[in-house]
Amino acid sequence: MRYEKTQKIMNQIVADLTQAHMVVHQHHWYMLGHRFIKIHFYLDHVMEELADQQDEVAERLIEINGSPISTYEEVLALTKIPDRKGNWELSMDERLELILQAYKQLRDDYEEGIKITAEEGDDSTNDMLIGLHTAIEKRIWIIAAELGERPGRGE
Ligand SMILES: [Fe+2]
Known part of the structure; x- marks a missing residue:
């Protein structure tokens, strides 16, 4: 079947975008403490990005x-x-770290998708995945910076 591997990785990406959205929602709901007002509302933008990417x-x-x-x-x-399961005990930074890990999984998924679509010759999907990957990397930079970290690669 044409684009078989592409279809498989695309469903992996849909699964991880859906799960990442749930993880972000959980922390948006369960967070307590310093920076709540800023981060709670910031996560609305993060969820919007994930939902838009999932649909696309x-x-x-x-x-x-x-x-x-x-x-x-x-x-x-x-x-x-x-x-x-959601819990009230995590610190704000621990929550951001879990969100960052989810985004790093998405980065890895997109990188695999970019490789596979190139191999299978699906140029339009390849182009789309590159754009979405760039947005994920930007978000990784922003969340890592909030944690006082460099974005980091390969860890
Ligand atoms: Fe909300």
Whole structure:
């Protein structure tokens, strides 16, 4: 089948974007303490970005004759981002660190997708994934900077 590997990685990306959105929502709800007012509302923008990317990737997947996952069961079976119950005990920085880890998983997914779409010759999807990857890297820089870290690569 044409674009078979592309379709597979696109569903991986949909799963991880969906899970990342849930993780961000959890911390948006459960956070307490210093910087709440700033970070709580900042995370609205983060969720908007994740939801927009999820829709864009799923719709592109349909355009190349694929079928996007669309149930929580499928998301949980596929996602590489840990699913943890919400708790009130984490510090603000621990929450940002977990969000950063989710974004680093998305960065890795997009990098794999960029490689696979190049191999399979799907130039339009390749171009789209590069743009989305750039936005993810920008968000990694911003969240890492808030934590006093450099964005870092390969860790
Ligand atoms: Fe909210």
